Amino acid sequence: MTADSLVGEAGPEKLLTPVLSATWDDHRPWTLDTYRRHDGYQGLAAALRMQPDEVIALVKDAGLRGRGGAGFPTGMKWQFIPQGDGKPHYLVVNADESEPGTCKDMPLLFANPHSLIEGMVIASYAIRCSHAFVYLRGEVVPVLRRLQAAVAEAYEAGLLGRDIQGSGFDLDITVHAGAGAYICGEETALLDSLEGRRGQPRLRPPFPAIAGLYACPTVVNNVESIASVPAILHRGKEWFRSLGSEKSPGFTLYSLSGHVTNPGQYEAPLGVTLRQLLEMSGGVREGHRLKFWTPGGSSTPMFTDQHLDVPLDYEGVGAAGSMLGTKALQVFDETTCVVRAVTRWTEFYAHESCGKCTPCREGTYWLVQLMRRIEAGEGVQADLDKLLDIADNIFGKSFCALGDGAASPITSSLQYFREEYEQHIAQRGCPFDPAASTVWAGRQPAVNGNAARRPAQEKGVLA
Amino acid sequence: MTTHETATTHEGPAAQPVGLGMPALPAPDYPADVRARLDADAKELIGRYPVARSALLPLLHLVQSEEGWVSPTGIRFCAEQLGLTTAEVTAVATFYTMYRRRPAGKYHVGVCTNTLCAVLGGDQIFAELKEHLGIENNETTEDGAVSIEHIECNAACDYAPVMTVNWEFFDNQTPESAKRLVDDLRAGHTVLPTRGAALCTFRETSRILAGFPDERPGALDASGAGGAPSLAGLRLARGETLPGGGAARVVSPRHQDGADAAPGGPSQGAPSAHDAPAETAASDPHRTGDAAGPAEPEGGEDR
Numbered sequence: 001m002t003a004d005s006l007v008g009e010a011g012p013e014k015l016l017t018p019v020l021s022a023t024w025d026d027h028r029p030w031t032l033d034t035y036r037r038h039d040g041y042q043g044l045a046a047a048l049r050m051q052p053d054e055v056i057a058l059v060k061d062a063g064l065r066g067r068g069g070a071g072f073p074t075g076m077k078w079q080f081i082p083q084g085d086g087k088p089h090y091l092v093v094n095a096d097e098s099e100p101g102t103c104k105d106m107p108l109l110f111a112n113p114h115s116l117i118e119g120m121v122i123a124s125y126a127i128r129c130s131h132a133f134v135y136l137r138g139e140v141v142p143v144l145r146r147l148q149a150a151v152a153e154a155y156e157a158g159l160l161g162r163d164i165q166g167s168g169f170d171l172d173i174t175v176h177a178g179a180g181a182y183i184c185g186e187e188t189a190l191l192d193s194l195e196g197r198r199g200q201p202r203l204r205p206p207f208p209a210i211a212g213l214y215a216c217p218t219v220v221n222n223v224e225s226i227a228s229v230p231a232i233l234h235r236g237k238e239w240f241r242s243l244g245s246e247k248s249p250g251f252t253l254y255s256l257s258g259h260v261t262n263p264g265q266y267e268a269p270l271g272v273t274l275r276q277l278l279e280m281s282g283g284v285r286e287g288h289r290l291k292f293w294t295p296g297g298s299s300t301p302m303f304t305d306q307h308l309d310v311p312l313d314y315e316g317v318g319a320a321g322s323m324l325g326t327k328a329l330q331v332f333d334e335t336t337c338v339v340r341a342v343t344r345w346t347e348f349y350a351h352e353s354c355g356k357c358t359p360c361r362e363g364t365y366w367l368v369q370l371m372r373r374i375e376a377g378e379g380v381q382a383d384l385d386k387l388l389d390i391a392d393n394i395f396g397k398s399f400c401a402l403g404d405g406a407a408s409p410i411t412s413s414l415q416y417f418r419e420e421y422e423q424h425i426a427q428r429g430c431p432f433d434p435a436a437s438t439v440w441a442g443r444q445p446a447v448n449g450n451a452a453r454r455p456a457q458e459k460g461v462l463a
Numbered sequence: 464m465t466t467h468e469t470a471t472t473h474e475g476p477a478a479q480p481v482g483l484g485m486p487a488l489p490a491p492d493y494p495a496d497v498r499a500r501l502d503a504d505a506k507e508l509i510g511r512y513p514v515a516r517s518a519l520l521p522l523l524h525l526v527q528s529e530e531g532w533v534s535p536t537g538i539r540f541c542a543e544q545l546g547l548t549t550a551e552v553t554a555v556a557t558f559y560t561m562y563r564r565r566p567a568g569k570y571h572v573g574v575c576t577n578t579l580c581a582v583l584g585g586d587q588i589f590a591e592l593k594e595h596l597g598i599e600n601n602e603t604t605e606d607g608a609v610s611i612e613h614i615e616c617n618a619a620c621d622y623a624p625v626m627t628v629n630w631e632f633f634d635n636q637t638p639e640s641a642k643r644l645v646d647d648l649r650a651g652h653t654v655l656p657t658r659g660a661a662l663c664t665f666r667e668t669s670r671i672l673a674g675f676p677d678e679r680p681g682a683l684d685a686s687g688a689g690g691a692p693s694l695a696g697l698r699l700a701r702g703e704t705l706p707g708g709g710a711a712r713v714v715s716p717r718h719q720d721g722a723d724a725a726p727g728g729p730s731q732g733a734p735s736a737h738d739a740p741a742e743t744a745a746s747d748p749h750r751t752g753d754a755a756g757p758a759e760p761e762g763g764e765d766r
Contacts, residue, residue, distance in 0.1 A: 017700070105618070176520070263621035
């Protein structure tokens with residue numbers, strides 16, 4: 001199927017539903033002025049007219065589920081916070097976006113930070129929290145700059161601080177920059193890090209809702225989850241439920257990357273398929289075919305061209321043997337060596353393993369040794385079963401989900417591409433040319449200051 | 464911590480050839496005026512948290528903004544501010560990759576070599592950059608201008624291959640643009656990222672990370688809402704056509720790169736031409752002037 005066919009049936013303007021991204025082409029969308037011109041802080045006004053428990057019930061009824069990977073119902077998380085317990089409650093926003101392939105929260109915060117701040121005020125009001133935090137990964141200074149400025153703007157406008165909009169509700173927000181540790185995206189490791197410690201996950205129970213930050217009831221939510229709340233308050237749960245599917249309602253940011261003609265952010269109702277996204281956006285890069293892809297970052301078991309029509313919602317992806325994760329659609333074409341790709345991901349997990357639990361710390365180390373020697377053409381046939389054995393000893397047996405994530409690329413790539421592993425072993429080397437998979441592969445050398453275009457442009461095909 | 468590093472920071476008897484590979488303790492304090500200034504900063508940071516220890520990561524960024532790395536003196540400072548032992552602070556500082564454990568360059572250049580960027584060219588960029596600079600991973604050029612490091616996924620996969628300098632984004636890089644970038648940094652040219660503000664030094668960046676906003680005029684607005692990838696879905700939803708999509712041109716933006724070509728470097732003090740230094744995104748209807756020059760890799764061909 002080529003790019004023209006599907007677009008003819010249902011144009012992208014019908015399939016896509018920009019909400020969080022709707023303002024990004026307006027003038028200075030990161031400012032309060034622009035945000036307000038697009039109904040900004042109307043959701044907060046609606047929330048402040050309601051009782052906190054009504055806000056929780058509304059978000060729960062809307063069916064919003066966590067956009068950070070696990071898909072847990074957001075309203076239910078809020079409801080778990082014990083009320084009237086005399087302890088401070090905290091809201092902590094997880095902006096540690098670091099899962100390989102995941103690139104939605106950073107562009108969102110860069111272009112539209114007030115959607116998060118408004119969502120945080122609403123969520124804090126609902127759970128009776130007077131001090132909320134954004135834990136932003138450190139390596140994104142342009143995003144930090146905009147977030148710091150947006151918080152300052154909100155204070156000046158009386159949207160943060162004491163007696164917000166005359167409601168009697170108080171809220172402070174602290175923007176906290178991390179310092180480079182993937183594990184801090186795990187919610188309990190994040191809390192330890194925010195307490196000024198090494199970011200290592202905690203044993204659960206107790207869950208953060210009971211004993212989170214400073215051992216007080218705490219909600220930890222992903223950026224996109226919280227940023228989606230204002231629209232629900234403003235437009236209503238029926239509108240939200242009219243998008244997506246019954247169990248996966250609403251809209252979300254899909255991040256297309258890799259060997260595609262137009263990588264980028266595509267905001268659509270949950271349940272859109274990769275085939276639809278590729279066809280509306282120009283497909284796989286010209287002259288190439290889809291080989292494998294991840295539905296939600298490298299921790300989610302990979303898919304192949306058999307899975308182009310899997311509905312990208314929580315149930316659909318789960319039923320097909322993977323996870324929706326962060327909707328990070330990393331697309332790799334036939335020039336890509338799957339052994340190389342998985343080796344690199346495995347090195348990442350070994351590097352980022354916090355060292356707290358043995359299966360992950362030791363297991364990821366040994367996975368790297370095996371993957372490297374297979375990639376280098378020095379592997380033996382028994383290594384493949386050994387990989388699966390080690391992966392099995394990590395998966396489900398580690399302290400946190402990092403271990404599961406490390407096992408997923410191994411097991412899924414062996415499931416779909418075992419022959420390619422065997423080829424590395426049989427040929428004593430990698431059969432792929434890494435130069436062919438670069439973005440500049442096939443480019444003509446620069447002439448007179450302009451890179452010449454390829455003479456024949458063949459449209460990319462999907463399968 | 465090696466004996467060699469200790470010797471660079473501890474002068475006097477403590478640096479005598481003991482050879483145990485341990486830093487001499489206690490580390491010296493900052494000079495009184497520096498200490499007074501940092502005390503005030505630390506007080507402000509600690510005041511933002513219900514529990515003081517939460518300010519440890521910001522404080523480590525703060526001491527890094529003073530010296531360019533987390534020295535034993537910086538560790539001691541953090542410990543004294545929070546009532547922790549230096550061992551407790553060191554345990555935290557060594558856990559996080561952004562804290563440098565030795566002096567390094569004024570510009571910290573990162574090349575993403577996680578899978579997606581690596582496959583799309585990050586590996587080649589990093590290899591050519593190392594050769595070009597004559598240094599290895601985590602090393603610094605002799606002039607102290609540039610350190611390089613291969614970094615993990617930086618949440619910009621739709622702009623792959625991605626580089627960072629002092630944690631500002633340099634998107635859609637090539638080996639040529641990367642080499643030109645470090646040459647410009649070493650030559651002292653003004654360098655503009657594709658997303659982010661005109662580069663400041665690593666120390667100045669660390670101060671922003673500690674939690675003190677960037678006060679430079681224009682820094683906040685620089686580079687608009689993002690490049691073409693950030694706006695791709697929105698444009699489709701508006702009924703526009705993307706490059707290579709539908710019946711439109713079949714040219715991949717990836718294969719159209721005027722930035723690759725400009726021969727010769729930019730003139731002294733001029734914005735370098737290896738990136739997309741638009742004041743705002745090309746799509747921004749309010750965009751004024753043409754600060755982007757000829758080098759914008761993604762914005763121009765969208766219409």
